[in-house]
Amino acid sequence: MAQHFPLTSLMxxxxxxxxxxxxxFSDFFQPLWAPDHIATEGDHxxxxxxxxxxxxxxxxxKYLFGKASMQIKLVEGDSAGTVTAFYxxxxxxxxxxxxxxxxxxVSGEPxxxxxxxxxxxxxPIRVFANKxxxxxxxxxxxxxxxxxxxxxxxxxxxxxGRVKTNWSHSPFVATFRSFEIDAxxxxxxxxxxxxxxxxxxxxxWDKPSVRELNRHQSHQLKWVRRKHMVYDYCKDxxxxxxxxxxxxx
Numbered sequence: 446m447a448q449h450f451p452l453t454s455l456m457x458x459x460x461x462x463x464x465x466x467x468x469x470f471s472d473f474f475q476p477l478w479a480p481d482h483i484a485t486e487g488d489h490x491x492x493x494x495x496x497x498x499x500x501x502x503x504x505x506x507k508y509l510f511g512k513a514s515m516q517i518k519l520v521e522g523d524s525a526g527t528v529t530a531f532y533x534x535x536x537x538x539x540x541x542x543x544x545x546x547x548x549x550x551v552s553g554e555p556x557x558x559x560x561x562x563x564x565x566x567x568x569p570i571r572v573f574a575n576k577x578x579x580x581x582x583x584x585x586x587x588x589x590x591x592x593x594x595x596x597x598x599x600x601x602x603x604x605x606g607r608v609k610t611n612w613s614h615s616p617f618v619a620t621f622r623s624f625e626i627d628a629x630x631x632x633x634x635x636x637x638x639x640x641x642x643x644x645x646x647x648x649x650w651d652k653p654s655v656r657e658l659n660r661h662q663s664h665q666l667k668w669v670r671r672k673h674m675v676y677d678y679c680k681d682x683x684x685x686x687x688x689x690x691x692x693x694x
Contacts, residue, residue: 470502473624477501477592482616488624492595494520494527494617501594504626507535509642510650511628513591517547518620519556524549526599526610529619535587543584548602549617557675569658569666570673573691581691588631595619 470485482493482500492500513533520527527549534542548557558565562573575583595617599610627649629642642648649655658666670677678684679692 477503495615499596504591507588508628516623520617523552525603525608533589541584
């Protein structure tokens, strides 16, 4: 059975406050690649993957601080080898990226999700603390577009690449809907990011209540890690002879 995931992404990256409840996809988003594999129906968008190509879309505007959310219906049935992604990304070789990838599986087996920061159904499943004092790059200055995609990754996505995509089941279709954006829109000509998106401390993302998890959210995060986490690179000593800086308390 395909699964619906209401996803919320807190963007820690930011000519005015923009609140958008997207009634029409094309008003706020555009194809990123393979537009012939994208079909829009009002606030719904269907992304298709076949032997020719996957596809993706991105927001017409870019944002720094704020929140974006959407609902996703993942690929039904045998989705092994496929990846459905909801993410934010800036441009360039040193770009920032907030990534949420659903890794397909054989019929009857659950999806795996890998991410570097996000909420699912309002529940925190991963946090990325600001450790700039330790030399860890923190995403706070590069405006990002909001993106979605579906693509083939059967060299690694399902059971480490042991299970390949069964193309007899293509096209593989993922559906995105109910887009909501509550964020600081940053235009290309904006040169004073701090002044536009945070210096006045007037926005909700500047409030003390969103700077860290509250007690209930901390308990939720611990529950998710205890019940559902299958891999944490910060504990992968076989992969890293020296752990990444962000893994060090």
